[in-house]
Amino acid sequence: MDAEAQESFREFVAGRSTALLRTAVLLSGGDRHAAEDLLQNALVKAAGRWQRIDEPEAYVRQILYRQQISRWRLKWRRREVTVAEPPEAGHAPDVSGAAELRLVLRTALSRLTARQRTVLVLRYFEDLPEAEVARILGCSVGTVRSTTHRSLARLRQLAPELAGFGPRPRQRSHDFSPVEVRP
Structure with missing residues (x-):
């Protein structure tokens, strides 16, 4: 990747990573760490083809969607969340x-x-x-x-x-x- 393409990629990441991370968080069910991994992998894939991409945001979003599909098809067991105390019965959050x-x-x-x-x-x-x-x-x-x-x-x-x-x-x-x- 030449210097101009690197600068273009850096500008894209700086400008659009927050919105892309929001989408990744939603796709990963609120797990911010998984969302960051999802976005980072998508950006790595996009960086490899950066000079041939016409619409970078659409391309990265497509990678996010496809990676998430691949993750759910792997049939990993969901980790159980443990808490110190059970939730109060009949208490609805405001x-x-x-x-x-x-x-x-x-x-x-x-x-x-x-x-x-x-x-x-x-x-x-x-x-x-x-x-x-x-x-x-x-x-x-x-x-x-x-x-x-x-x-x-x-x-x-x-x-x-x-x-x-x-x-x-x-x-x-x-x-x-x-x-x-x-x-």
Whole structure:
């Protein structure tokens, strides 16, 4: 890599690494160390092809997605998290602030499977259409739809306190009062 390409790569990393790390954290279920590893591996791969890349951010994001897919296919056992004291029963965290909401969401996302988490990140964080998610994951649009549906249902089950956030379901009007029709 020549000096100009090295400088271009350094500028890219300095300018876009924070946003790319956020995506990697979401993909890894909130595990910052795993996210840093994921991003570092993606940047190493991108550096090797830097002079031939037309859209660097899209290229690095594609590497992130594919590496995450490879990780969930390895079927590694998830490490169990141990805590000093059991959580209090019936105590729901206060999600009034944005920070608390992010923590609740991150915890709930980390309890989903890697596939479920990846589909939700691609659909809602990256705002990709179902067809694009299907192309990235190498599956059908129907699989993306069903996985999204099951993932959201599981997320609602894991974090019922999130029910107050997001789009509200539409209420159908059942008003059957007579309507005057004029010719």
